[in-house]
């Protein structure tokens with residue numbers, strides 16, 4: 615039998631959505647007759663990105679709990695109950711053979727309901743410090759695929775498998791595409807290209823830095839692709855009028871963006887770090903300090919400790935950025951060294967390994 619029914623649930627940010635899409639694509643190539651359904655959160659970016667990837671999605675009325683008392687928090691119990699009921703209906707109607715959760719609050723109700731019904735289940739945790747939803751689900755799911763060592767501190771050891779984070783297939787084959795990619799972005803050949811990435815939602819602090827440093831960056835003979843985030847695009851789009859600067863709310867063709875770039879400045883969300891290892895280019899990480907347990911710094915440190923990237927803390931940017939940036943762009947040797955070292959850390963089989971675990975669950979059924 616190969617006409618399996620598979621539910622993937624996760625979302626809120628790209629960091630939870632793209633792993634789910636990568637896993638679905640791999641399973642689809644193994645089981646072309648399988649049926650897929652995504653379950654995300656209403657109004658979040660998965661409602662746009664998942665259909666773009668060719669899959670159906672249902673949106674739950676759910677949001678995360680805020681740490682302080684807000685109006686949103688008061689509605690949380692109602693949202694949770696509504697989402698659990700909706701999830702029950704989805705599971706009953708779709709009758710999945712397996713459910714896969716990739717984190718984010720949307721995956722909580724769906725996985726909870728499915729595991730109560732003893733449907734085989736797997737979650738994938740992208741970070742070195744797990745999110746609250748995955749921590750809550752850990753007890754009831756069958757398998758937990760992770761990307762870092764040491765997660766037995768949070769999850770039952772018997773369920774853990776280290777696979778790495780799923781990487782979209784198109785990102786695995788960017789070598790040799792630099793010329794095509796520079797043409798796609800209408801960039802100058804023979805001029806260094808800086809790619810600025812603020813994570814799937816964009817980063818306020820990185821945008822402020824780039825705005826302040828644009829002229830300096832240009833004195834270094836560098837052209838810029840700047841992903842500022844949908845939320846911030848109106849504030850920064852005017853810089854599109856500057857020569858050699860391109861501002862985007864979101865890049866739908868990350869393979870081309872990575873291929874076109876020579877140096878990358880990036881937040882250190884889990885998938886970004888995993889992708890940057892595969893890409894193998896020199897990176898300056900500016901981790902977000904505003905995430906649980908400072909996990910972006912930990913994600914980045916795993917790379918920096920191997921002399922495979924540079925890290926500048928937000929609090930050091932004003933003092934350190936210009937020096938460290940110009941040292942890097944003016945040393946081809948250092949760029950090559952960092953590029954070679956980061957590539958050694960790539961876990962390129964993650965998607966396949968996770969799909970193997972899903973297959974095992976389907977076979978045991």
Ligand SMILES: CC(=O)N[C@H]1[C@@H](OP(=O)(O)OP(=O)(O)OC[C@H]2O[C@@H](n3ccc(=O)[nH]c3=O)[C@H](O)[C@@H]2O)O[C@H](CO)[C@@H](O)[C@@H]1O
Nearest residue numbers: 627628629632740813814841864865868883884885886905
């Ligand atoms: C502020 C916040 O809460 N960030 C979290 C969020 O980050 P975020 O959502 O930014 O997630 P990641 O950095 O893990 O992944 C970003 C994904 O979006 C893609 N992309 C990004 C920009 C763009 O223009 N186009 C595009 O396609 C990247 O290629 C990548 O696949 O989830 C991650 C994974 O749980 C966490 O580690 C981060 O701490």
